Amino acid sequence: YCVSKFAAVGYSEGLRARLARDRITVTTVVPGLMRTGSPRNALFKGQHQKEYAWFMLSDSLPGASIAARNAARRIVDGMLRGQAEIVLSLPAQFAVILNAFAPGFFSAIMQLAERVLPGVGPGSTASAPGRESESSLTTSPLTVLSRKAERDYNQI
Numbered sequence: 001y002c003v004s005k006f007a008a009v010g011y012s013e014g015l016r017a018r019l020a021r022d023r024i025t026v027t028t029v030v031p032g033l034m035r036t037g038s039p040r041n042a043l044f045k046g047q048h049q050k051e052y053a054w055f056m057l058s059d060s061l062p063g064a065s066i067a068a069r070n071a072a073r074r075i076v077d078g079m080l081r082g083q084a085e086i087v088l089s090l091p092a093q094f095a096v097i098l099n100a101f102a103p104g105f106f107s108a109i110m111q112l113a114e115r116v117l118p119g120v121g122p123g124s125t126a127s128a129p130g131r132e133s134e135s136s137l138t139t140s141p142l143t144v145l146s147r148k149a150e151r152d153y154n155q156i
Contacts, residue, residue: 009028009030012026012027012028013026013028013084016028016084025079025082026084027075027078027079027082027083027084027085027086028084028085028086029075029078029085029086029088030085030086030087030088030092030096031066031071031088031089031092032064032065032066032087032088032089032090032091032092032093032095033058033059033064033065033066033089033091034065034066034067034068034071034088034089035059035060035065035066035067035068035145035146035148035149036068036149036153036155037146037149037150037151037152037153037154037155037156038155039052039055039056039059039130039146040129040130040131040150040155040156041129041130041131041155042055042129042130043127043128043129044127044128044129044130044133045125045126045127046118046119046125047118047119048127048128048132048133049133049134049135050118051117051118051133052130052133052134052135052138053133053135053137053138054117054118055130056130056138056143056146057137057138057142057143059143059145059146059149060142060143060144060145060146061145062145063090063091064089064090064091065089065145066088066089067145067149068149068152068153071088074086074088075088
């Protein structure tokens with residue numbers, strides 16, 4: 001996942017440089033988490049209830065995620081202005097800045113994050129959609145923004 005994202009950003013930056021002489025602009029969008037209502041239909045492996053809970057709660061936090069409509073507005077505005085890069089969520093903005101100024105430290109933080117996220121778990125390779133991974137935490141008022149996005153974007 002991370003490798004493909006890094007490759008997509010690099011490819012986009014290369015295209016921007018190459019096509020500039022032809023007056024073609026390329027905008028790289030680094031979205032971070034967007035509230036689209038997708039967690040209920042995403043597939044989770046291993047400890048799927050814990051993984052889903054982490055994703056659902058993160059998706060519902062206003063500072064950690066961005067509403068899809070706001071993201072779309074910012075993307076279109078940035079493209080019309082010819083911006084080279086649009087970084088949408090606050091955590092994504094922080095990650096880009098931290099990686100630029102302290103790549104070693106950023107790498108250490110990412111390694112730590114990998115350790116605290118739910119692992120695959122013993123003997124579990126089956127995947128389950130979020131809707132089959134609900135818990136009292138994921139159905140609590142803490143997920144109201146994600147539930148609204150589910151309704152708004154027909155994910156139910």
